[in-house]
């Protein structure tokens with residue numbers, strides 16, 4: 341079985357000094373490909389280098405939560421990088437871009453307007469260059485969709501991509517699917533109480549689902565420790581999530597869909613390659 345982790349932040353400080361181990365454990369678990377989205381132009385070189393060093397893929401963009409760390413040159417930096425690296429086969433998408441209406445620090449009208457401008461301009465660059473997008477959507481699906489629809493209405497279609505860690509309504513999910521996007525499911529789906537996410541994973545069209553860890557974030561339930569556990573056992577910190585967890589996370593999806601693990605791997609890998617077409621040429625031959 342071959343798995344694709346469509347969203348992993350290997351450049352995060354949590355993985356410093358252990359990237360060889362992380363990638364090795366992922367490969368041993370059958371996770372033969374990872375997509376590394378950048379979060380801010382300062383990290384562009386790091387994700388590109390990691391992708392080349394370890395035979396992986398990367399995406400370039402500025403994440404809404406990095407709005408404050410990004411200079412007002414962030415959009416120009418993306419435009420320049422997309423031109424400079426257009427021929428790099430490991431560059432597979434524009435991302436991670438999007439809107440976050442959940443984090444309190446970014447909820448002021450000014451911060452929302454700044455996020456929306458940053459997202460819309462990066463989306464426009466992706467559309468102009470024919471790049472798929474990797475989208476961050478948190479309590480923001482309607483505004484996010486407004487910009488996707490606006491581009492879609494201009495004639496030439498969107499190049500697709502992935503709305504990662506999606507947790508909106510079924511109607512919003514289907515609106516994204518209708519625009520040609522896949523939805524990313526990961527550790528959140530493994531919690532019994534995540535009713536909405538599990539319902540989506542169960543009911544969306546099979547062609548719309550891709551898997552991701554979002555490592556080191558969004559730990560699956562077996563790595564998570566409650567506040568009470570942490571208080572009673574100071575050594576019980578929440579474990580670091582990593583791409584090697586993907587097959588175990590996929591067990592949840594297999595159970596929800598009534599698929600075998602083999603079928604789950606085959607379907608979600610095919611969907612990942614459909615969402616990010618450049619991945620196909622990067623996969624080990626036996627995985628396609």
Ligand SMILES: [Zn+2]
Nearest residue numbers: 347377436554
């Ligand atoms: Zn992310």
